[in-house]
Amino acid sequence: xxxxxxxxxxxxxxxxxxxxxxxxxxxxxxxxxxxxxxxxxxxxxxxxxxxxxxxxxxxxxxxxxxxxxxxxxxxxxxxxxxxxxxxxxxxxxxxxxxxxxxxxxxxxxxxxxxxxxxxxxxxxxxxxxxxxxxxxxxxxxxxxxxxxxxxxxxxxxxxxxxxxxxxxxxxxxxxxxxxxxxxxxxxxxxxxxxxxxxxxxxxxxxxxx
Amino acid sequence: xxxxxxxxxxxxxxxxxxxxxxxxxxxxxxxxxxxxxxxxxxxxxxxxxxxxxxxxxxxxxxxxxxxxxxxxxxxxxxxxxxxxxxxxxxxxxxxxxxxxxxxxxxxxxxxxxxxxxxxxxxxxxxxxxxxxxxxxxxxxxxxxxxxxxxxxxxxxxxxxxxxxxxxxxxxxxxxxxxxxxxxxxxxxxxxxxxxxxxxxxxxxxxxxx
DNA sequence: AAATAATTCAAACGTTTGTTTTAATTCTCG
DNA sequence: CGAGAATTAAAACAAACGTTTGAATTATTT
Numbered sequence: 066x067x068x069x070x071x072x073x074x075x076x077x078x079x080x081x082x083x084x085x086x087x088x089x090x091x092x093x094x095x096x097x098x099x100x101x102x103x104x105x106x107x108x109x110x111x112x113x114x115x116x117x118x119x120x121x122x123x124x125x126x127x128x129x130x131x132x133x134x135x136x137x138x139x140x141x142x143x144x145x146x147x148x149x150x151x152x153x154x155x156x157x158x159x160x161x162x163x164x165x166x167x168x169x170x171x172x173x174x175x176x177x178x179x180x181x182x183x184x185x186x187x188x189x190x191x192x193x194x195x196x197x198x199x200x201x202x203x204x205x206x207x208x209x210x211x212x213x214x215x216x217x218x219x220x221x222x223x224x225x226x227x228x229x230x231x232x233x234x235x236x237x238x239x240x241x242x243x244x245x246x247x248x249x250x251x252x253x254x255x256x257x258x259x260x261x262x263x264x265x266x267x268x269x270x271x272x273x274x
Numbered sequence: 275x276x277x278x279x280x281x282x283x284x285x286x287x288x289x290x291x292x293x294x295x296x297x298x299x300x301x302x303x304x305x306x307x308x309x310x311x312x313x314x315x316x317x318x319x320x321x322x323x324x325x326x327x328x329x330x331x332x333x334x335x336x337x338x339x340x341x342x343x344x345x346x347x348x349x350x351x352x353x354x355x356x357x358x359x360x361x362x363x364x365x366x367x368x369x370x371x372x373x374x375x376x377x378x379x380x381x382x383x384x385x386x387x388x389x390x391x392x393x394x395x396x397x398x399x400x401x402x403x404x405x406x407x408x409x410x411x412x413x414x415x416x417x418x419x420x421x422x423x424x425x426x427x428x429x430x431x432x433x434x435x436x437x438x439x440x441x442x443x444x445x446x447x448x449x450x451x452x453x454x455x456x457x458x459x460x461x462x463x464x465x466x467x468x469x470x471x472x473x474x475x476x477x478x479x480x481x482x483x
Numbered sequence: 484a485a486a487t488a489a490t491t492c493a494a495a496c497g498t499t500t501g502t503t504t505t506a507a508t509t510c511t512c513g
Numbered sequence: 514c515g516a517g518a519a520t521t522a523a524a525a526c527a528a529a530c531g532t533t534t535g536a537a538t539t540a541t542t543t
Contacts, residue, residue: 185445188294221461229472233439252427266480
């Protein structure tokens with residue numbers, strides 16, 4: 066059986082159920098039951114359901130954001146060292162590749178991917194606020210770098226192109242968790258590396274045309 | 275005051291609140307209160323909350339899908355008449371332009387746009403099932419036409435590129451309803467026609483590179 | 484081993500949800 | 514005008530929600 070601590074079992078169960086059912090539909094009773102813990106365990110260990118969500122998001126988001134920040138900064142530094150502006154393809158790659166890759170490393174992260182893939186769309190403030198709070202500084206770095214890589218374009222245009230690219234990315238992450246929606250006759254065993262390459266080529270062509 | 279029938283007032287209120295709060299968070303009490311109707315009016319006129327949602331979606335989706343179908347079919351027919359395959363840019367335009375335009379024609383449609391912009395991401399089956407049921411045949415027509423416009427590409431590749439494009443589109447529609455998320459210093463008065471042109475250029479470059 | 488702290492447990496709390504019921508009211512038409 | 518249907522109104526329904534409580538149990542420390 067699961068020998069992890071109650072706290073960790075709850076985190077795993079919550080991640081799974083938040084991803085499958087959404088924050089509001091994943092009830093405390095379902096979470097604690099999935100985690101084989103008592104109903105009151107969430108409030109004891111985390112304080113509230115919302116605090117549990119924050120913990121679930123932080124557990125993956127903090128290391129993932131560190132990776133993305135590192136890669137974005139190294140793109141910036143390398144370009145600066147070589148006395149040139151960064152290219153849009155390397156900026157996009159630095160953000161998108163670890164993002165999509167992160168979601169396929171283990172089943173838990175896969176659940177997490179549907180969660181953040183949906184975070185922006187979520188009508189409920191709870192998820193979106195927590196997510197935006199963690200992603201905003203990174204987003205601004207991303208935005209600034211992309212702007213440098215597209216000299217001559219005004220901020221609005223860069224902003225919209227960036228969002229087109231992020232739309233494709235988050236949509237892809239959502240779909241990776243909902244492959245049952247594919248029409249008949251299509252390959253269900255997705256080669257993730259090939260998919261990332263396709264996505265990257267798509268957004269690069271769109272951004273820097 | 276509003277002289278529309280109770281039924282119509284409920285439809286408008288539900289469209290607004292479903293878009294603002296999501297299907298599940300928009301309570302019957304909030305809807306009927308917004309519509310200045312009695313709590314029981316929804317169940318009397320529609321049968322259930324879910325049936326109300328179906329009505330809300332159908333009211334906009336049926337005419338919108340008719341427009342999109344017409345434009346897709348006319349692209350197909352014109353190409354056939356001229357003895358050539360349709361080009362990816364005209365296929366994409368036939369779907370995307372009426373989609374985004376539709377959402378800016380009146381305030382009600384704007385609410386509707388956030389609703390369908392979120393429909394695919396929605397964790398709750400209720401919204402997604404109703405939406406998919408209405409959009410699926412149209413999606414297949416779209417998919418087939420795009421496949422014809424990209425000869426030599428296998429179905430999987432075309433499918434993913436189509437979804438990248440749809441990701442950008444739905445993300446854009448979501449953002450049009452959440453402009454408060456823009457970073458400081460960016461233009462808040464979005465020129466929709468310019469935005470559509472940008473989006474179209476983006477996805478066309480991505481799909482047919 | 485005793486005492487203290489940390490955790491688990493069952494039960495109940497107060498709200499809110501969508502829906503149903505029954506009576507009152509308004510509208511329609513002969 | 515008055516009978517009958519359609520609609521609105523107020524009240525109550527059971528079910529589900531997150532949270533709290535206080536006792537029972539387990540783990541840690543003295």
